[in-house]
Amino acid sequence: MSDTVKFPYFYRTVPSELHLCAGIVKLLKHFGWTWVGIVACSNENSMRAVQILKEGIEQSGGCIEFIETFHQSSSLRFGNLDDIFNVIFTSSTKVIILYCNRDYTELVRHTPIWEAPGKVWIITAEWIFTSPSYEIDRKNTLAFTVGKKNIPSFHKFVREVNPALFPSDSSIEAWWKDLCNNQCPKSIQRSCSSDETSDYILHCDIMYSGDSYNVYNAVYSLAHALHDMITSNSGNITLWSGESESILDFLPWKLNHYLKNLHFKNVLGEEIFFDENGDLAIGYNIINSDFLPNGTQSNEIAGNYNPYAPPGNGFTINEKAVVWEDIFSQAPPQSGCSQSCLPGFRKLTREGKSICCYDCIPCSEGEVSNQTDMDTCITCPEDQWPNQKRDACIPKVITFLSYEEPLGITLTFIIIFFFLSTAVILGIFISYQDTPIVKANNRDLSYILLISLMLCFLCSLIFIGRPEKMTCILRQIVFGIIFSISLSSVLAKTITVVMAFHAIKPGNKLRKWMGSTFSNSIVLSCSLLQALLCLIWLCTAAPFPYLNMRSETGIILIECNEGSVVAFxxxxxxxxxxxxxxxxxxxxxxxxxxSFNEAKYITFSMLVFCSVWVSFIPTYLSTKGKYMVAVEIFAILASSAGLLGCIFLPKCYIILLQPERNSRKYLTKT
Structure with a gap:
């Protein structure tokens, strides 16, 4: 009937079903009721409204567990009450919408389905409590009713009007009974103003004042439209051929123009007008009915819905005015197919079920949910990580091998110990530089090797501490060059041993290569080649500090990226x-x-050195973060200590503890 093309002369003076359904959806959304059932009558209006309701509930994120329809068998009787009764009692929803007209709603109240415990009923029509003592005490019932207003002088009219003046009609008598809730005298002679029935005024216009207000507005709307039409300038009225301007000759289609443009304020100061669909711009009250201890009925206005109000003001609800059953602990019940997913969890819809039926699963690693009932979790930024509850992102812990932590302190003490030990050995060699055992294998190479080993130990300190651009470059470059000096010195010592043995043979030309110049050139050339490789490394892709956010859970590793892995x-x-x-x-x-073949000790030192670095590579690749740095420091210390121990400790043992063996005679003894 709201189709103005098909029905251009139809004007609705009660809120349309579209607005009623929208108000119910807003009520469900306010209380968070996402799992509801619908019971409706089988007439065309109810079926159309149920479809509108279904679409509105689903669009707002809710679901419908069941839709049951009363099938009328005869008069106001239903033929499928038992089926509906079983559905309601076995349903998991706590909210049921009853969409029926007033007569059917009144009838449903007297059926067993109304006794289902733990159910909230939302109804679309008010009922009359004719005898409260016989009714079921239903606290959790919310009814959408047309907005009630106290029409000025209405009670005075009811009190003074003489029903006998009206034509004798059963509908009029029923109207009087309905109006005063059956409190008027049976005879209905003049009014209900006698002393013994003076309390009826308290009942009059209580339940059905919305209807009275609708009639009031409808009559005055028509009156204003007629008034505007009659008093308007004749130039604004299009007359057909042969028409006169007599009031009696006004045609209905002319009145339609004034109804369509009607806009006035009634005596209550409310704006009265018809919208583009021909519907009167009025809203609904939300009534909560309750029985007081003295047996009287209390109808509290718990809220209202006005689709024509400014945005944000159309729907209001006062939860304190709603009385809930004791089973709900005097608090709004929760109605959902599944429990709400708390922050830290997300919804996972059950296969083959409604979207409202889901399981709550924790957010995946690196994700959080900070609201209830989230469909998907939020991925934390790269520099943040979920807290323990996974409901908020917190900054990741920044870690590196520092001097303050136990591992860093331990490594620092080991480095200092080996450095001092090497310095002591260097001091011993300098003190006993003229002894045969020091001079036996090029003492200059021994000094170079000891100094380079001291620097090897010290370069390990660069690996400890927060990686910076300069330290990342120095780590590998200094390590590579100093170690090449050490190994070049060992290589030179080894070649010197071999050449010294062969040079003692008569006529051997190797004698002229036995000077320190040859051995120093070996050290220099081998070291320069390593320096050249490092220079190429720096020019192509130098090491740089890098924030590794994905290597370890919840941790930002500050480490040195090698730049060019090939160069490394x-x-x-x-x-x-x-x-x-x-x-x-x-x-x-x-x-x-x-008697003292240094080649044996060099063999052992190189065996230790190679073993350390062969095992270092797979270990280095399998560790992460600061432990990767610790593995590299350990490899440097172990290999350097292997060279120091295998080559120099036996000599120190002879120098300090067996000085009698530190003689040319003993060394040349075969």
Whole structure:
């Protein structure tokens, strides 16, 4: 009937079903009721409204557990009450919408379905409590009714009007009974103003004042439209041929023009007008009915819905005015197919079920949900991580191998210990530099090797602390060059041992190469080649500090990115090449006839060195963060300590504890 094309002369003086359904949806949304059932009559209006309701509920994120329809068998009787009764009693929803007209709603109240415990009823028509003592005490019932207003002088009219003046009609008598809730005298002679029935006024216009107000507005709307039409300038009225301007000759289609443009204020100061669909711009009250201890009925206006109000003001509800059953602990019940998913969880719809039926699963690693009933979790930024409850993102812990932590402190003490130990050995060699055992194998190379080992130990300190741009560059470059000096010195010592043995043979031309110049040139050339590799590394892709946010859960690792991985392994490979050559030469010379054959000790030192670095590579690749740095420091310390211990400790043992063996005679003894 709201289709103005099909029904251009129809004007509705009660709110349309569209607005009623929209108000119910807003009520459900306010209380968070997402799982509801609908019971409706089988007439056309109710079926159309149910479809509108279904669409509105689903669009707002709710779901409908069941839709049951009363099938009328005869008069006001239903033929499928038992089926509906079973559905309601076995349903999991706590909210049921009853969409029926007043007569059917009144009838439903007297059926067993109304006794279902723990159910909230939302009805679309008010009922009359004719005898409260016989009614079920239903606290949790919310009724949408047309807005009630106290029409001025209405009670005075009811009190003074003479019903006998009206035509004798059963509908009029029923109207009087309905109006006064059956409190008027049976005879209905003049009015209900006698002393014994004076209390009826309290009942009059209580339940059905919305209807009275609708009639009031409808009559005055028509009156204003007629008034506007009659008093308007004749120039604004289009007359057909042969028409006169007599009031009696006004045609209905002319009145339609004035009704369509009607706009006035009634005596209550309310704006009265028809919208574009011909509906009167009025709203609904939301009534909560309750029985007081004295047996009387209390009808509290708990809220209202006005679709024509400004945005944000159309729907209001006063939860304190709603009386709930004791089973709900005097609080609004929750109605959902599943419990709400708390923050930290997300919804996972059950297969083959409604979207309102879901399981709550924790957010995945790196994700949070900070609201209830979230469909998806939010991924934290790269520099943040979920807290323990996964309901908020917190900054990740920044970590690196620092001097303050136990691992850093331990490594620092070990580095200092080896550095001081090397310095002591260097001091011993300088103090006993003229003894045969120090002079036996090029003491200058021994000094270079000891100093380079001291620097190897010290360069480990660069690996501890917060990585910066300069420290990342110095770490690998200084390590690579100093270690190449150490290994070059070992290689030079090894070659010197071999050449010294062969040079003692008569006529051997190697004698002229036995000077320190040759050994120093070996150290210098091998070290310069490593320096060249490092320079190429710096020019192509130098190491740089890097924030590793994905390596460890909830941690930001500040580490040095090697830049060019190829260059990094070229530097390590070159060190491996030097150590391998030294090991092979020393191994071949291990059995040279000499009381103190240094090649044996170099062989052992290179064996330790190669073992450390061969095991270092897989260990280095399998560790992360600061432990990767600790592995590299350990490899540097272990390999350096291997060189120091295998090459120099036996000499220190003889120098300090067996000085009698520190003689030329003993060293040349075969």
């Amino acid at each position: 392994y070229f530097v390590l490979g070159y060190l491996g090449f030097l150590s391998g050559i030294s090991f092979i030469i020393a191994f071949l010379a291990r059995n040279l006839p000499d």
